[in-house]
Amino acid sequence: MCEKKDPEGSLEESIAEEMDANSDSTDSSDVSMSESSDSEDENEDITPTQNVDDSQSDMEETLPEEEEDETIQAIRRESNHERDHPPIIQCEDFVTDISFHPHNDILAVASIVGDILIYKYSNVENTLTNTLEVHTKACRDIEFSHSGELLFSTSKDKSIMISDVESGKLMRFYESSHDVPVYCLTVIDEHLFSTGDDDGTVKLWDLRQKDDRQIYNTKKNEDFISDIITDESRKYLICSSGDGSLTSIDLRNRKIHMQSEEYEEELTCLGLFRTGTKLVSGSSTGKLYMYNWEEFGLHSDAFPGPKTAVNALVPITENIVVIACEDGNLRATHLFPHRHLGIVGQHDLSVENVDICNTGQFIASSSHNNDIKFWNIQYFEDFEKVSQKHKKHNKRKELKNNLPSSKMKNVSDFFSGLS
Numbered sequence: 001m002c003e004k005k006d007p008e009g010s011l012e013e014s015i016a017e018e019m020d021a022n023s024d025s026t027d028s029s030d031v032s033m034s035e036s037s038d039s040e041d042e043n044e045d046i047t048p049t050q051n052v053d054d055s056q057s058d059m060e061e062t063l064p065e066e067e068e069d070e071t072i073q074a075i076r077r078e079s080n081h082e083r084d085h086p087p088i089i090q091c092e093d094f095v096t097d098i099s100f101h102p103h104n105d106i107l108a109v110a111s112i113v114g115d116i117l118i119y120k121y122s123n124v125e126n127t128l129t130n131t132l133e134v135h136t137k138a139c140r141d142i143e144f145s146h147s148g149e150l151l152f153s154t155s156k157d158k159s160i161m162i163s164d165v166e167s168g169k170l171m172r173f174y175e176s177s178h179d180v181p182v183y184c185l186t187v188i189d190e191h192l193f194s195t196g197d198d199d200g201t202v203k204l205w206d207l208r209q210k211d212d213r214q215i216y217n218t219k220k221n222e223d224f225i226s227d228i229i230t231d232e233s234r235k236y237l238i239c240s241s242g243d244g245s246l247t248s249i250d251l252r253n254r255k256i257h258m259q260s261e262e263y264e265e266e267l268t269c270l271g272l273f274r275t276g277t278k279l280v281s282g283s284s285t286g287k288l289y290m291y292n293w294e295e296f297g298l299h300s301d302a303f304p305g306p307k308t309a310v311n312a313l314v315p316i317t318e319n320i321v322v323i324a325c326e327d328g329n330l331r332a333t334h335l336f337p338h339r340h341l342g343i344v345g346q347h348d349l350s351v352e353n354v355d356i357c358n359t360g361q362f363i364a365s366s367s368h369n370n371d372i373k374f375w376n377i378q379y380f381e382d383f384e385k386v387s388q389k390h391k392k393h394n395k396r397k398e399l400k401n402n403l404p405s406s407k408m409k410n411v412s413d414f415f416s417g418l419s
Contacts, residue, residue: 084123088371090371095110095111095367095372096111096138096140102144104358107119109372110140110141114136114137114157116134134161137156152187154195158182162207182196182197186229188230194228194237198224204217221243221245227239228270244262244264260291263283268282268283269311275318280313280321287304289302305325306327308327311350312354314355319335320332320341320380322344322377324351324365326350329351330345330347340401343401346406348369349368
């Protein structure tokens with residue numbers, strides 16, 4: 001809201017001085033009645049009353065209204081905020097995956113037609129810098145190499161493509177990598193990567209191999225492999241599946257480490273916390289299952305969520321995860337101790353993918369609307385110290401709470417500046 005500025009001098013003092021001057025002039029004059037009358041006729045267009053009106057009119061033009069509606073003031077405050085995140089990217093085709101570059105302000109977007117779009121993003125604008133036409137069918141998963149020089153992609157056409165990020169040229173092509181469509185992939189190190197398909201087969205690949213054959217494959221799951229993850233030690237490879245189980249693979253000895261019990265719901269996505277000592281899996285019922293690292297047979301804890309499918313998740317801090325939900329919301333959850341923090345952002349339809357940028361300032365999410373939205377999450381630094389004391393919490397209220405990045409505002413936050 002604009003500040004009210006004091007006009008130069010006092011309007012009341014100016015009027016009083018002018019009236020005193022007129023009064024003195026009339027009292028001291030010895031002119032006749034006719035002369036006085038003539039003088040009044042000559043000056044009838046300049047009266048003290050009109051001077052007041054003119055001054056008030058000028059004042060009204062230069063000063064804002066004193067009594068502006070408080071709700072309008074609040075709306076103006078919200079609309080005048082500078083953008084603290086990149087604008088929305090609206091795609092022509094359905095977005096199947098997104099991936100941030102590990103070092104630069106670049107976002108890769110996979111589409112259902114098999115193309116990959118490369119965007120340079122900023123708070124001012126997003127610029128499409130390249131389009132890679134790599135697959136003949138839907139591109140299902142994309143991931144940058146750790147150096148950021150290569151971009152890996154898998155597809156419903158059963159192929160794996162590895163492209164040079166700078167030039168866009170195809171560097172490696174695995175035409176029939178699986179017998180069925182490939183569902184997901186993960187980059188393990190500068191040489192190794194892994195893929196999982198619709199039938200539950202997991203394969204391990206080495207870029208140093210001259211031919212296009214995998215170096216290891218296994219099939220312990222009866223449904224699609226939804227996600228694959230490993231930690232910095234790269235000792236185990238963990239795979240979640242639509243059959244409701246986790247399969248862990250011993251990478252050094254290239255054999256199955258163990259398989260978990262089967263849950264009644266699909267396990268949809270994976271994330272690492274507490275410096276890699278904890279594994280978290282999202283599910284199709286909204287639950288989050290937590291495992292101790294190397295103890296993948298049975299979860300150590302479970303946290304009930306919003307009763308809607310968790311399609312993807314991304315770790316934000318050592319204790320906080322943001323989950324992408326089928327009901328169109330991005331929700332933040334504090335895992336240790338358990339606490340729903342609230343809604344990070346919203347889409348009109350189901351949120352399918354979420355990723356975090358290299359600086360940790362933004363996350364991006366995509367939905368069935370073919371849109372990609374960015375959310376500034378720097379405020380999560382203040383959430384790290386959640387009270388360890390046992391308190392009774394209102395879960396329903398916490399699930400509906402809108403966090404600072406949300407496009408919606410809590411009523412109490414919106415009117416917090418009103419007196």
